[in-house]
Amino acid sequence: MRRIGIQCAARRDRGFTLVEILVTISIIALLIGILIPTLGDARRQAKGSVCAANLHFVGVASAMYLDDHAGAYWPYYTQDDAGRWWWFGYELGGPGSGTGRPLDKSRGALATYLGSTDNRLQCPSFPYASGCYYPKFAERSASYGYNLHLSGRLRSEFVDRSARVFLFADGAHFDFGDTLNEGHYILYLQGASAPSGYGHFRHRGQAQVLYMDGHVTPQPLRGPAYAVDCGGRAGNLSDEKGSSFVYGL
Ligand SMILES: [Zn+2]
Secondary structure, rough: OOOHHHHHHHHHHHHOHHHHHHHHHHHHHHHHHHHHHHHHHHHHHHHHHHHHHHHHHHHHHHHHHHHHHOOEOOEEEOOOOEEEOOEEEEEEOOOOOOEOOEEHHHHOHHHHHHHOOOOOOOOOOOOOOOOEEEOOOOOOOOOOOEEHOOOEEEEEHHHHHHHHHEEEEEEEEEEEEOOEOOOOOOOOOOOOOOOOOEEEOOOEEEEEEEOOOOOOEEEOOOOOOOOOOOOOOEOOOOOOOOHHHHHOO
């Protein structure tokens, strides 16, 4: 018994050899190497899911708006003497210019139906922290683009194609050279060479798209990209054949 005790004490005193430490460090590094990309993928997937949930919510708010307005889609904006009513908020004294403009998000066309000023109109993958983002308004407004071709039209026009024409999508707007603004509208343009409102393919190369019937699905860019890439490429949305049918044209 005494001899075993001496052996155990000797073993405890020996500690780890350099080889054992190096092997342990290698295994830990390997596990971290496996885990970090997995966590990154999970995080990106979660952002895509939050974005899709936001758009579902916006779809419900839009349906309620249409029920209360004889099925007519809202204009992109209207103007009065005191300011501009954008669909996503009211700009007192607007339209202004430059950055940090005031915006009352409780007074946009959909505000009543969105329920609060924390209104789910901001995609979690929009590049707010990027140096190429130019914030027009004092607070985040909407990084989802409204299909501008629907403005002033009736829901009844689209009964047989409501699953194929989009209402909102991940958007980005360019009107100041190499910077991008939140994508308040999306407009179809031949090619993708002019500064305008485009679909923004920021979820691992895909844009989340809300269709008029309320379903949400991601889609890739199928045509040319606009010159500026900030947080993802930008360009026209399209159906699987590359057609502009999705704009309701
Ligand atoms: Zn998104």
